[in-house]
Amino acid sequence: MPIVPTPTQNQLAERRGTDGQVLLWIVAKNRDTGAPESLGFWTGDDHQIFLVGGEVRTYYGAGNVIDVPPITASLGFQVRQTRIKLPPLTDEVQALVRQYDPRLASVEIHSCPMDIDTGNQLGEPIRMFKGFLNEAPEEIARKGGENFLQLVLVSSARNLTLGLPLKRSSSELQRRDPADLGREYSTTAGEWPVRWGG
Template sequence: MSNLSPEAQAQLEERRGTEGHALLWIQAKNRETGAPEALGLWSGDDHQEFLIGGEIRTYYGAGNVIDVPPIIAKPGFVVRNLRIKLPPLTDEVKTLLHAYEPRLAAVQIHSCPMDIDTGAPLGEPVRMFKGFLNQAPQEIAAKGGTGFTELVLVSAGRRLTFGLPLKRSSAELQRRNPLDRGREYSDVAGEWSIRWG
């Protein structure tokens, strides 16, 4: 169970209801510079700053159009998938998909309970998910319809499925057996053009 701040716990105990928001934080490489850059989106209406882990992060408001399903936390090494829908035409989503390299970008999702009366955050947001962005397909709508961008996220357990490239390189195979030339051209074979017929 997540550790809630005393303020959030007090609001829950009053049983007046509560308002919670989802905060999506993505850290990806800039396509032009290669430097890591971060982008935050949240389910509120306007841009807001949140203190997370001693760092002040700016999140851009995506309103009710950001669709984050319930996150179920389980122990173990199972790679979990999570699908989040975003509006495709906002400037922030365009920046994420076109200015940044989204594939395998680090992703965090936090939950932030808000004060029902003032709308202010009740303590520090609680991290609910940590993983990577696996795919970002766009659904283009027909005329008069609404399109969306779907982010397919995988949990951090995905790192355990990556193979060791050292065991697959041609140099490593030849170090173990000098006659092994099975992967000699594997890094350039995909660029060869072959005539058929």
């Protein structure tokens, strides 16, 4: 259960309303260098700097065009999916798809309470989702419709579904059973020249 900061609790106790913003943080590999780079979006109108987990992050304003459905938390090891819509025509979103490799990028979604009078950040943003970017299809609408980029996110529980590499190595299989030669040529089989029809 997330810990709600005291300033946020005080504002909620006043019962004058709330102003919660959504922060989307993505860490993906640069296609040219292979180095991980980060990119952030939030539901505000302009670029803004937020303090998240002791780290200063810059988030690009995308306004209300970010469509984030309610995120529900549940117990267990089920891999949950969340779909987020982004406007495809902004420079930052284009960079996410063209300059970075979005597949399996690390993703965090935070809820940031804001002061309803000043619009300033009220305490630490609360993390609501942590996982990976599974797909990023771009939806092209018909004439008169709206184009959007849909991010399909999966929760961190997906790590529990990955197989152990120890079961795929020939040396590891032979260490368990010296007579197991099932993967003896697995590292070189792809390099063998095979004649067409041979």
